[in-house]
Amino acid sequence: MRLEPKPAPTLAVTLLFPLAAVVATLLLVSLLVLAAGASPLSVFYLVARGAAGSQFALLETLTRATPLIFTGLAVAVAFRAKLWNIGAEAQLYIGGVVTVVLGTGALPLPSVILIPVLMAAAMAAGALLLLGPAVLKTRFGVDEVVTTLLLNFIVLLFVSMLLEGVLKDPMGLGWPQSQKVVAEAQLPRLIQGKRLHLGFVIAIIAAIVVWIITKKTKLGYEMRAVGHNPEGARFVGIPVNLVLMKTALLSGGLAALAGFSEVSGLKGNLTLDLSAGYGYTGIVVAMLAMLNPLGVIASAIFVAGIFVGADAMSRAAKVPSYIADVMVATSLLTMVVAILLTRYRIRWR
Amino acid sequence: MSDTPVLRLSGISKRFGPLRANDDISFDLKRGEVIALLGENGAGKTTLMNILFGHYVADAGTVEAFGEPLPPGDPRAALDAGIGMVHQHFTLADNMTVQENIALGTQSLWRARLDRTLARQRIAQLSADFGLAVDPAATVSTLSVGERQRVEILKALYRDAGILILDEPTAVLTPAETDALFRTLKLLVAKGLSIIFISHKLHEVMAVSDRVLVLRAGRLAGERETASTDRKELAALMVGQEVKPAEVSPATVGAPLLELEGVSTAPYNGAALDDVSLTLRAGEITGLAGVSGNGQAALAALIAGTQRATGGRISVAGREVAGWSPRVALDHGVARIPEDRHAVGTIGDMSVTENVIAERYGSPRFSRMGFLDWKAARRFAEKIIADYDVKCPSPEARIRLLSGGNMQKLILGRALDPEPAVILASQPTRGLDVGAVAYVHRMLLAARERGAAVLLISEDLEEILALSDRIIVMSKGRLSTPSARGERSIRELGELMAGHSGERSDAA
Numbered sequence: 001m002r003l004e005p006k007p008a009p010t011l012a013v014t015l016l017f018p019l020a021a022v023v024a025t026l027l028l029v030s031l032l033v034l035a036a037g038a039s040p041l042s043v044f045y046l047v048a049r050g051a052a053g054s055q056f057a058l059l060e061t062l063t064r065a066t067p068l069i070f071t072g073l074a075v076a077v078a079f080r081a082k083l084w085n086i087g088a089e090a091q092l093y094i095g096g097v098v099t100v101v102l103g104t105g106a107l108p109l110p111s112v113i114l115i116p117v118l119m120a121a122a123m124a125a126g127a128l129l130l131l132g133p134a135v136l137k138t139r140f141g142v143d144e145v146v147t148t149l150l151l152n153f154i155v156l157l158f159v160s161m162l163l164e165g166v167l168k169d170p171m172g173l174g175w176p177q178s179q180k181v182v183a184e185a186q187l188p189r190l191i192q193g194k195r196l197h198l199g200f201v202i203a204i205i206a207a208i209v210v211w212i213i214t215k216k217t218k219l220g221y222e223m224r225a226v227g228h229n230p231e232g233a234r235f236v237g238i239p240v241n242l243v244l245m246k247t248a249l250l251s252g253g254l255a256a257l258a259g260f261s262e263v264s265g266l267k268g269n270l271t272l273d274l275s276a277g278y279g280y281t282g283i284v285v286a287m288l289a290m291l292n293p294l295g296v297i298a299s300a301i302f303v304a305g306i307f308v309g310a311d312a313m314s315r316a317a318k319v320p321s322y323i324a325d326v327m328v329a330t331s332l333l334t335m336v337v338a339i340l341l342t343r344y345r346i347r348w349r
Numbered sequence: 350m351s352d353t354p355v356l357r358l359s360g361i362s363k364r365f366g367p368l369r370a371n372d373d374i375s376f377d378l379k380r381g382e383v384i385a386l387l388g389e390n391g392a393g394k395t396t397l398m399n400i401l402f403g404h405y406v407a408d409a410g411t412v413e414a415f416g417e418p419l420p421p422g423d424p425r426a427a428l429d430a431g432i433g434m435v436h437q438h439f440t441l442a443d444n445m446t447v448q449e450n451i452a453l454g455t456q457s458l459w460r461a462r463l464d465r466t467l468a469r470q471r472i473a474q475l476s477a478d479f480g481l482a483v484d485p486a487a488t489v490s491t492l493s494v495g496e497r498q499r500v501e502i503l504k505a506l507y508r509d510a511g512i513l514i515l516d517e518p519t520a521v522l523t524p525a526e527t528d529a530l531f532r533t534l535k536l537l538v539a540k541g542l543s544i545i546f547i548s549h550k551l552h553e554v555m556a557v558s559d560r561v562l563v564l565r566a567g568r569l570a571g572e573r574e575t576a577s578t579d580r581k582e583l584a585a586l587m588v589g590q591e592v593k594p595a596e597v598s599p600a601t602v603g604a605p606l607l608e609l610e611g612v613s614t615a616p617y618n619g620a621a622l623d624d625v626s627l628t629l630r631a632g633e634i635t636g637l638a639g640v641s642g643n644g645q646a647a648l649a650a651l652i653a654g655t656q657r658a659t660g661g662r663i664s665v666a667g668r669e670v671a672g673w674s675p676r677v678a679l680d681h682g683v684a685r686i687p688e689d690r691h692a693v694g695t696i697g698d699m700s701v702t703e704n705v706i707a708e709r710y711g712s713p714r715f716s717r718m719g720f721l722d723w724k725a726a727r728r729f730a731e732k733i734i735a736d737y738d739v740k741c742p743s744p745e746a747r748i749r750l751l752s753g754g755n756m757q758k759l760i761l762g763r764a765l766d767p768e769p770a771v772i773l774a775s776q777p778t779r780g781l782d783v784g785a786v787a788y789v790h791r792m793l794l795a796a797r798e799r800g801a802a803v804l805l806i807s808e809d810l811e812e813i814l815a816l817s818d819r820i821i822v823m824s825k826g827r828l829s830t831p832s833a834r835g836e837r838s839i840r841e842l843g844e845l846m847a848g849h850s851g852e853r854s855d856a857a
Contacts, residue, residue, distance in 0.1 A: 217719050221703065221710060229696040235655055235687060236707040237676035 017342050018288075021334040028334070029327050036319045043317050047324075050312025051305030057312065059196045063266065065297075065304035067092070067275065069203035070258035071282025072289065072296040073210050078130075078251035080214065080291050081223040082230075083137075083244055085130060087148030088255035089279025090155035094129050095122035095259025097159060100167060100178045100270040103185035103263070111184045118185060119202075119260055126256020127249040129155070134248035138241040152279065160272055167270065178270040187265035199261030204297060206254060211293040213250075223247050255279065276307075284332045290339060303328055353416060355380050355543045356401075356432075356512055361410035363396055370396040371407070372567040378512065383534065383544045385554040385575070387587055388564035389754065389782035394547045395437070397564070398514050402434045403427045414512065433505025434514040439497050441489045448472060448485040451504045468507075475506050479536045480529065495526035502533065513537065514545045519553055520780050523641055523808070531557050549587070549782040551580040563587055584783050597794065600818040603631030605667065606802040607652070607683065607771045612661030617647035623826040624661070629771060629802035634793065635831070636817025637806045640846050644826035645806050646688065649775040652804070653685040654678040666770070679708055684769035686760055688776040688806075690753065694760045697749035701741055702730040704748045705763050733762035738788070754785035761792055772796055772803045778812060790816060810839065822846055 030040035052058050071088040078085035098121045107114055129151065136142035162168075163176040171179075187198040214220035222243040225233040234240045262274055285303055289295030310324030354377035363371040370393045378384055388394045399405045401412055406422035413419065414430040427434075441450050452468045472485050481499040489497060498518060505513055515534075519527045534544060534557060548554050554561055555575060563571040563586040571586040607629040614622040620643055627648075629635055639645055650656035654675035663673050665681040678685065687693040695704050706715050706726045715726050730744035737758045741751050748756060757777070764772065774793060778786040793816060797803055807813050813820060820837065822829040822845035829845045837845075 216721060216723075218711060218716050218721055219719065221721055225696050225699065225703075225707065228698045229692070232693055232696045233707075235653065235675055235685070235693045237654075237674070237679050238707075239676070 013342055017338040018290075018335060021331060021338040024334040024337075025327060025331040028330050029323065032323065032326060033319060036323075038317050038319045043313055043319055043323070046313035046316050047306065047309035047327075049309070051309030056194075057308065059191070059194050061301060061305045061308045062200055063195045063197070064308050065300040066197075066200045066203050066265070067258040067262050067278040068281055068285050068300035068304055069200075069207060069297055070261065071255050071278050072285030072300050073203075073207055073293055074251045074253075074255035074258075075282045075286035076289060076291040076293055076296055077210060077214075077223070077254065078247055079286060080227050081244060081247040082227040083134065083247050083251065084145045085133075085148050085248070085251050085255075086145055086283070087130065087133070087151045087279070088251075088258070088282045089275060089277070090148070090152045091126035091129050091252045091255035092259040092262075092275050092279050093155050093159050094125045095256030096263045096270045096274050097162065097167075097259075098122045098125045098256070099185070099260045099263040100181060103181035104179045105182050109184065114184045115187065115264070118264065119257065122256045122260035123253035126252040126254075126259070128252070129256075130248040130252030131245065134245055138244055156272070159270070163270065163272060169269065176272060180268040181264060185264055186268065187261065195266065197261075197265035199265035202257070202261065203300075206257065207293050207297050210250075210254070214293060219243070219246060255282070258282075281328070284328055287332055288335050302331075306331075354378055354413075355415055356545075357413040358397075358401065359411050359413075361397060361400055361407050361412070363393075363400060363405060363407050365396075369567045371400065374410070374564070374567075374569050376562055376569070376572070378543050378545060380543055381538050381541050382560065383538055383546055383558045385558035385561045386545055386547045386564065387549060387551070387554050387561055387583060388570075389549060389587055389784055392564040392587075392782075393567040394564055395516060396567075398434065398516060398545070398547060401427070402432060402514065428508060431509055431511035432514065433502075433508060433510030433512070435498065435501040435505065435516065435518060437516045437520060439501055441497060441500060443488075443490040445489060446485065447483055447487050447489060447492070447500050447503075450489055450500055451485075451507050455508060471507060472503060475503055478540075479506070480533050495522055495529070498522070498526075498530070499533075506537075510542070512543045512545070514547070516547045517549075517780065518546070519548065519550065527553070551583055551783070554583065555580060587783060597816070598798075600633050600797070602633045602818070603800060605630050606665065607804075608662075608664040608667075609651075610662045610664070612651065612658045612663065614647050614651055614656055614658055617650055617656050618642065620644035620647055620826050622647050622651065622658075625826070625828055626661075627804075627821070627828060629804055631770070631800045631802050632797055633818045634797050634803040634805055634816050636813035636820045637804060637823055637828075638810055638813045638820060638842060638846060639808070639823035641808050643823050643846075645775070645808075645823055647826070648823070649685075649688060649773060649806055652678070652683065652773045653687065653775075682767075682770035684764035684767070684772045686757075686764055686772070686774045686777045688779070690756050690760060695748045695756060698747055700745050701734070701739075701748050701751070701759065702726050702744040705730045705733050705744075705759060708763055709767070733759060733766060736766075737762035754781050754788075757781060757785060757789065761789065765792060765796060768799065768801075769796075770801060772801050773806075774803060775806045776808065777805070778807070778809070786812075810842065814839070 026044060033040045033043045050057055051061050071092060074088045074091065075085060099118050102121055103118050107117065109117065130148065133144045133147035133151065136147055137144045160176065163178060167178045169177050169179045190196045190198060190200065214223065222238050225238055226240050226243045230240050258278055259274065263270055267274060281303060285296055285300045288299035306327050307324045310321045313319065314321035356378040359375045361371050361374045374397060386394050396405065400407045403422055403424040403426060411418055414432060417430065419430055420426050448468055451472055469485055476482060481503055483496050483499045489500065518530060522530060538544060546557055558575045561573050561575055561578065561583060562569060563583060565587060605628045609625060609627045611624050611626055612622055613624055622644055625648065637645060647656060651658055654673055654677060662669050664670065670677060670681060691697060696707070706729060710716060710721060715722055727744050733739065734741060734744065739755050739758045741755060748759065777789050781789065793803055793805065805813065805816055818834055819831045820842065821831045822842060824846060
């Protein structure tokens with residue numbers, strides 16, 4: 001068996017292969033569902049219904065997709081430039097910390113000013129957090145996979161320390177949680193009485209802005225060039241290290257927005273379970289989207305839908321909701337294979 | 350029976366999208382024969398060999414080895430049938446020893462000790478028989494390019510290859526290594542091996558082959574007995590028209606445009622610069638000759654801006670420039686044609702358009718307020734494609750898909766279109782076919798005519814002699830005194846290249 005390169009795929013092929021990947025995923029997961037003693041068709045139906053079968057389900061899916069769009073964008077931006085940011089989780093939490101520190105009454109400002117200020121501050125913090133690994137990489141050649149991954153644990157323990165110490169809510173009955181942000185710092189709900197909040201709209205705007213940056217701007221061009229061939233990029237005069245720094249700032253900032261949006265839009269305060277692994281799932285989201293910023297919106301909604309739908313399904317069908325993790329992981333694998341097949345043709349003999 | 354061909358290709362065709370890479374190609378290879386496969390870059394030589402070796406599957410046609418048909422698309426079958434291939438880019442595991450590389454995939458994991466002893470003996474025997482001297486215990490990463498090639502040949506012989514395919518084997522070799530390779534080939538043929546020698550260098554083809562097959566645009570353009578043809582006829586078959594050597598008018602030398610004064614660098618690709626001074630003047634081509642690895646790469650990288658000087662000064666048009674870098678070099682009108690088109694000169698997975706604007710994407714012509722003007726970029730790419738006669742499907746095509754010659758034309762277009770004052774051309778014709786070489790030479794001469802200062806770094810002495818108004822020899826990181834066109838004989842230059850000091854002999 002061997003691989004032969006194919007010419008650039010047509011748009012139809014580009015869209016068809018991810019679809020085939022989803023079908024393959026469902027077939028593979030069916031085996032597990034059968035093993036759990038349930039009917040695959042009814043389970044998939046229940047997952048789909050739980051994800052999008054009602055207004056409530058759909059809004060819940062979009063709410064869950066919001067942080068994933070931010071972290072997915074953060075990963076997509078970084079991976080384009082071959083800056084392997086595995087630390088979106090840490091950047092998310094730092095964004096949450098800044099939101100709580102500045103949003104619990106420290107800044108007596110009206111909403112229209114306070115919310116942009118909080119966003120900017122959260123982004124700055126996340127950006128600075130990733131700048132460290134980026135500097136270590138460009139200056140000393142330290143592998144950013146290691147540094148960003150380990151920072152996740154450092155930051156999580158740091159947040160834990162804060163929540164047991166200075167940020168601990170005195171009225172919180174001893175729970176490790178912060179005070180709630182003030183009303184002016186809260187993102188409005190999109191529909192009265194529902195959980196979906198303005199963060200979703202901000203995430204969509206962020207995706208469009210990132211798409212414009214990658215397609216239309218000098219920075220996007222530089223990031224792609226550096227990602228494809230750093231030596232070639234350096235030769236033609238692209239400031240490779242500077243581009244990696246800018247990429248790190250953008251990526252870290254986007255991930256931190258996930259933390260801001262979860263605190264200001266949904267939870268109201270900071271706890272140690274602010275993120276359900278959104279930083280890591282962002283990697284899956286970005287890969288499923290083939291690092292395309294607009295594709296991140298779709299893949300984040302898809303992944304969120306599986307998690308939300310699986311929760312509903314497990315209550316009805318007695319199949320553990322862990323099936324959602326299996327589905328997401330399997331879809332990543334089938335997607336990687338699909339991407340390979342759009343670029344190469346397999347010859348069996 | 351002895352004139353049964355060892356290899357027979359019948360009606361091989363292969364298309365890549367709209368491109369006909371091979372179109373109904375048939376030929377036979379006899380026992381003990383050397384066939385040269387001659388053709389320009391993109392003529393389909395490598396595709397044909399990849400089909401023969403099972404890397405690609407032909408759309409039509411069959412391959413027979415020793416009378417048996419080869420199943421298509423199976424390198425294993427080709428290997429088992431006794432076909433060995435030495436690729437242009439070597440396929441060795443750098444971190445393993447020579448012996449491990451040669452034996453890789455041939456012996457079972459069991460009884461390793463016994464097999465190793467046997468393997469060592471066989472490799473020693475093959476080395477001695479065919480003049481392929483290489484230490485079996487050496488790690489491949491420590492070997493020179495010539496030695497690595499010998500390992501590749503040994504690898505094929507170790508598997509009892511009866512047919513050896515060599516894809517552009519001399520592209521990476523020094524003249525001495527090339528001679529050694531040719532001696533080895535003669536020994537192999539004497540033992541009954543058959544060889545397919547792929548090249549676009551006419552003098553090598555004339556020296557080494559019994560029969561020449563000329564490919565042009567995927568078709569077999571001609572077949573000649575080597576003894577009854579000459580270079581001129583082959584060149585004409587290859588490009589389809591007569592090739593005229595570049596005509597050189599006397600130089601009108603102007604002011605110094607780029608000056609290096611006492612520059613030194615850290616080692617780069619094996620050699621460092623040591624207190625080098627060099628002046629490039631308007632309207633003059635300075636040829637820098639030398640054996641590979643004597644500091645040419647360091648000098649090229651320094652002028653290109655990718656390597657920093659540890660001492661000395663760089664001046665452009667009489668003014669010292671601090672903080673030399675690729676960007677600064679470009680801004681001062683220094684154009685660069687890099688030695689390695691693939692790794693440095695282009696970004697393979699980006700489009701022709703994106704590559705063509707790479708040195709100037711930040712200029713007002715292509716960007717406004719941080720946004721790129723893709724329409725202007727595309728227009729520019731179309732202009733370069735037209736002006737420099739680049740064959741490519743579209744400006745959106747990934748540059749990786751272009752042949753070497755077309756890639757080089759794009760790099761030339763990118764570098765020369767802004768009419769640079771200084772041109773650094775580092776091995777600009779390496780690996781190119783006759784037509785493309787002549788084209789590059791014409792472009793460099795045209796730049797000289799309009800008053801550019803050109804530094805031509807080349808290991809091809811013929812090229813240096815043909816183009817240079819002034820020749821400097823580089824040896825061990827230092828430069829000889831310059832000599833005017835025709836002033837030093839090839840022999841004198843050769844001595845300088847071998848490291849005999851030019852200064853002393855001139856002073857005497």
